[in-house]
Amino acid sequence: MIHDPQFCKLGRKAVKTDSRSIKLTRYLTPGFTNPISVDWTKGVTSFGQMLNDKLGCCTISGCGHQEQIWSLNTGSEITVTDSVILGAYEAWDGYTPSDPSTDQGGVELDVLNNWKKNGLGGHKLDAFVAVNLKSLHEVHRAINLFGGVYIGVALPVTAQNQTVWDVVPNGGANSEKNSWGGHCVHVPNYDQTDLTLTCITWGALKPMTAAFFEKYCDECWALVGNDWFRGSGVDPTGLNLAQLMSDVSQIQ
Numbered sequence: 106m107i108h109d110p111q112f113c114k115l116g117r118k119a120v121k122t123d124s125r126s127i128k129l130t131r132y133l134t135p136g137f138t139n140p141i142s143v144d145w146t147k148g149v150t151s152f153g154q155m156l157n158d159k160l161g162c163c164t165i166s167g168c169g170h171q172e173q174i175w176s177l178n179t180g181s182e183i184t185v186t187d188s189v190i191l192g193a194y195e196a197w198d199g200y201t202p203s204d205p206s207t208d209q210g211g212v213e214l215d216v217l218n219n220w221k222k223n224g225l226g227g228h229k230l231d232a233f234v235a236v237n238l239k240s241l242h243e244v245h246r247a248i249n250l251f252g253g254v255y256i257g258v259a260l261p262v263t264a265q266n267q268t269v270w271d272v273v274p275n276g277g278a279n280s281e282k283n284s285w286g287g288h289c290v291h292v293p294n295y296d297q298t299d300l301t302l303t304c305i306t307w308g309a310l311k312p313m314t315a316a317f318f319e320k321y322c323d324e325c326w327a328l329v330g331n332d333w334f335r336g337s338g339v340d341p342t343g344l345n346l347a348q349l350m351s352d353v354s355q356i357q
Contacts, residue, residue, distance in 0.1 A: 113265075115286040115287060116287070117210055117211070117289040118210050121213070121214045126234075127233075129247060130243065132348060133243070139245045142295065144293070145253055155190045157307055158308075160200065162191075162210075163210070163289040164289045165211065168193075168216065169225070171291050172185060172225065174305075175330055175333045178252060185228070193216075197215065198211035210287070217233045233327065234349065235324075248295050248302075254327055255289070256325045257323055260286060262283055262284065263283075265285060269313065270317045291305045329350070
C-alpha cells in the first residue's frame with residue numbers, strides 16, 4: 106500500500122519523557138520464551154481511519170485501534186466513534202475545529218496520561234509502561250502479553266512508497282530533507298520467521314521489517330486496559346501484573 110501524504114496525516118510530536126514512567130523490564134519474570142509469531146488481528150484487515158486521513162490525530166487514533174484489538178479478542182469488536190476521537194483530539198491535543206492552525210498533533214505520553222485519567226469513549230486505561238526499544242525480545246513479549254504495543258516512529262519519506270516499511274540505504278530520516286515526520290501506530294502482530302512486525306495505520310495493516318522498527322521507532326508503550334487483562338481471561342504468564350498495578354497506584 107502506497108501512502109499519499111495528502112490523505113495520510115501524521116501528527117506525533119517529539120518524544121516526551123517522565124522520570125516516573127514505569128519500565129516493563131522490572132515486571133517481566135525470567136525464562137519466558139516468546140511464541141514464534143503473534144497476531145491479535147483475528148483476520149480483520151480494515152480498522153477505519155479514525156479521522157487520521159483528515160487530521161493529525163494519530164496519537165488518538167492509535168488508542169482507538171488498541172481498543173479495537175482488545176475487544177476483538179475478548180468478545181466483539183468495539184470501535185470508538187469519530188466524534189469520540191475528535192473530542193479527545195480537542196481536549197487532549199488542543200485542536201480547535203474552527204482554527205486549522207491548531208491541527209498540530211499530539212505527544213504520546215500526554216495522550217496516555219489523559220486516556221488513563223479520563224477514559225476514551227467510556228473505555229478505561231489502567232496503566233502504561235515503557236518498553237525497551239533496544240530489545241526486540243521485550244517488544245515481542247509486550248505484544249504477546251498486552252495485545253500489542255503503542256509506538257512512535259520518525260518516518261522517512263521513503264515510507265510513503267513502500268508496501269513494507271523497510272530501511273533504504275542513505276534514505277533515512279537523519280536530515281530534515283529526508284524526514285516525513287512523526288507518526289503514532291498500534292502494533293498487534295510480529296513474526297520472528299520473516300523478521301517483521303505489523304502495525305495498524307490509517308485504518309489498514311502495514312508490515313515493517315525489524316530493521317525498520319529498530320531504526321525509526323523512538324518510543325514504545327505497553328498499555329494495561331481493563332478490557333484486556335480483566336475481561337479476556339488472558340493469562341499474563343511471565344508478567345508480575347499485581348506488582349505493576351501496585352506500583353502504578355503509588356504514582357497516581
